[in-house]
Amino acid sequence: MLRMHEYPDFATLSDALSAQWMAIIQAKENSSFALAGGTTPAPVYRQLDSLLSASTAGGKIKLVATDERWVADADPQSNEGLFRQCLEKSNHVSSQEAQRWQLVSLKTPDAMPADAIPAVGKRLAEQLPAAFDAILLGMGADGHVASLFPGSPHLLVNNPDSLCVPATNPQSGQTRISLSLSRLVNTERIWLVITGREKRLVLDNAGADSLPISALLREATCPVDVFWSP
Numbered sequence: 087m088l089r090m091h092e093y094p095d096f097a098t099l100s101d102a103l104s105a106q107w108m109a110i111i112q113a114k115e116n117s118s119f120a121l122a123g124g125t126t127p128a129p130v131y132r133q134l135d136s137l138l139s140a141s142t143a144g145g146k147i148k149l150v151a152t153d154e155r156w157v158a159d160a161d162p163q164s165n166e167g168l169f170r171q172c173l174e175k176s177n178h179v180s181s182q183e184a185q186r187w188q189l190v191s192l193k194t195p196d197a198m199p200a201d202a203i204p205a206v207g208k209r210l211a212e213q214l215p216a217a218f219d220a221i222l223l224g225m226g227a228d229g230h231v232a233s234l235f236p237g238s239p240h241l242l243v244n245n246p247d248s249l250c251v252p253a254t255n256p257q258s259g260q261t262r263i264s265l266s267l268s269r270l271v272n273t274e275r276i277w278l279v280i281t282g283r284e285k286r287l288v289l290d291n292a293g294a295d296s297l298p299i300s301a302l303l304r305e306a307t308c309p310v311d312v313f314w315s316p
């Protein structure tokens with residue numbers, strides 16, 4: 087089921103979503119979330135960072151990227167680097183015990199993401215609960231979600247044995263690692279955060295399409311809350 091939430095601007099959207107997110111964190115001793123990278127969600131992360139910094143309520147939070155570009159951590163393209171920057175205030179404490187969130191990394195020193203799949207799959211299985219409390223997803227204008235791109239139909243099969251997959255951005259050729267479709271949909275909530283008319287149209291037509299977003303909507307077993315602003 088798709089539930090549409092429309093906001094006049096992205097700041098209002100960020101306030102609403104981060105408040106909802108914070109309420110889940112405060113209500114639970116342990117919570118886990120998968121987070122999109124890219125250009126859209128940074129203000130939501132910064133707003134959550136402020137809420138987390140201002141409150142000690144809530145327990146341990148585990149975060150993982152929905153997908154990561156196979157670049158160095160310091161590279162501006164790195165999704166994990168983005169989370170570290172945006173959520174820096176809330177984790178800026180001296181003791182590891184006191185840190186509000188732990189990032190389960192999708193990275194290894196391997197040259198190619200394909201070589202990292204066994205180690206990262208093991209890490210995901212050991213360090214994360216079976217179901218996320220929520221995944222915050224973005225979507226490209228080509229209908230890709232995480233790094234599941236159009237043109238790779240084998241990645242759009244819901245295979246519970248696969249937790250992560252190697253991927254390539256068909257436009258730039260950049261190599262990536264992505265949570266698999268089955269790992270993404272094993273969640274209690276899906277928050278799809280998109281902006282602009284172009285992406286809205288892609289979403290409106292997703293039901294009749296064979297895009298990655300179409301596969302995600304088909305396989306989702308929880309409501310999908312769409313957070314949209316122009």
Ligand SMILES: O=C1O[C@H](COP(=O)(O)O)[C@@H](O)[C@H](O)[C@H]1O
Nearest residue numbers: 122123124125126224225226232
């Ligand atoms: O490549 C990616 O693209 C999607 C959408 O990104 P955006 O820049 O159009 O918001 C993103 O959700 C994904 O995590 C990212 O790696």
